[in-house]
Structures are given as C-alpha cells and as structure tokens.
Amino acid sequence: MSDNEPTADELSEAAKAVVRRNTEEVQGGGDFALFDELFADDFLDHTPQPGRTPDKAGARELYQVLREAFPDFHADIHWQAADSDLVTTYKTYHGTHKGEFLGIAPTGKRISFETVDAMRVRDGKITEHWGVANLFSLMQQLGALPDAT
Template identity: 40%
Template sequence: MQSIIEQNKAVVLRFNKEFIEQGNMETFKELVADNVINHSAPAGTPNGPESMIYFLQNILRTGFPDLKVEILEQVAERDLVTTRKQIKATHTGEIMGIAASGKTVAINIIDIIRLRNGKYAEHWGASNFSEIIDQIEQVE
C-alpha cells in the first residue's frame, strides 16, 4: 500500500501528464477541488479553478499545442508536493497576441501543491514564462 506522500506525488504527476500535457478536463475535475486557491493567479484576477483552466488551456496549450511535461524532481512532506519540471514545446499557435514563431522553448517551473483528500487544494508556482514570452517576441 502506498503512503499518503506517494499517493500525493502520484496525483501531481497525473495532473501534469493528463491535464497539462493532454488537456483532459475530466482529470482536472477529478483532481482539483472546487475551492482550490491558485496563489499564482495574476493580481486582480480570479484565483480559483477557473484561473488554472484559463491559463493552461486558453494560453499555454493554445500557443504551445505540442507541449510535453518532464518531471525533473518531486519532494513531498505532509500534505505538500513540490515539483521541479520543464515544459518543452514549439510555439505554433498564437499566445498573448504573439503570432506563431516556430521557436522551441523550455519553460522551467517549480510548483508547490497542497493536497486534501487526494485533490489540489492550493497551488503556488514560479517559472521563467515571462522570459519565454520575451524570447518568442524577438524577431531573428
């Protein structure tokens, strides 16, 4: 039988592979609590599940439809799972008003997830996403 820490790590891995990478909304509904708090939502915007869906489905997957998530490390303690990951993708769709550039990118991310009853309850994240936007905006 898996420990709760191993179960939590498996939930985070599944979220990354099935929802972020594949866009599976059923997985999102199964793994994210209705009252999740997204501490990484931009100031002045909703910080519930809709903010996570909007960014991942309508911004990230639109601009980078071939994205693949590579989990580099996971560390877990109590109800928290910290994941260092990299999303590799090609900019083949419009993102934030920027036309497809065909550039390959690597988005480096560190997420901290608090889980309750096997579901995302809170999310904190840091990434180099703003650098990626600067990179794809530059004309070569």
C-alpha cells in the same frame, strides 16, 4: 493514529501521484475531464498568472491557453518532494509555439522554460498552488524580449 489511517509517507506518495497525473495527463495530454476530477472546487492559486482568477476556473483557463498556444505542451519532471500533503515539483516545460500567446502571434519556435511549484493535495484533489515560472526566458525565446547578451 488508527491502523487504517495513512502514514505521512503514504500521504506524500499519493499526493505526488496526483500532481504527476496533473502534469502529465492534464497539462501534457489535454485531459480536461481529469482536470475536473483532480482539482477541488474550492482550489486557490496563491500565485495566479496575470489576468487569471486565483480559482479553479482560472487554472483551467491558463491550462487551455497554454495548450492552444503550444499544442504539444508537456513537461519533464526533474524531481518531486513531498511533506505529507504538500508537493514541490521542479520541471521543464516544452512546446512549439503554434497559437497566439500573450498577444504574440505564432512563431513556430520550440520553447522550454523551468518551473518550480508547490501543490497541496487533500483527499486526492489539488486544493492550493504556489509557483514560480521562468516566463522571462519564455518571452525571450518567443522574441518578445531581447536576449540577455
């Protein structure tokens, strides 16, 4: 390794910063110009949401749908861990249902649901994503599924 190559810790910290900016400024702030900067053109989502393509356009569309359905959409990041260029984040999303979401008319309800995702960051850009979201809980909160009692 040459003197000017970043260490694994430096790579991890830089990758976590990119993922945090995506969570806070793109998802939470609706900054889609930043989305275009942060996501690689050959981005691949290994766990795309139903009806979404597994590419950069599909991720952008998902973020836009979420912001339209929940205009105050934002996340609390509970923790992040990184192994070089792979960042895992556990967070809780929050928002108010003010637009149609998955065919559900606006309810005005405040929602929150947990997500764990992993994103690979190379050269300052998000190149891959794997994720699990508690959409069952979200659909219960919107009244589309019965509460577990």
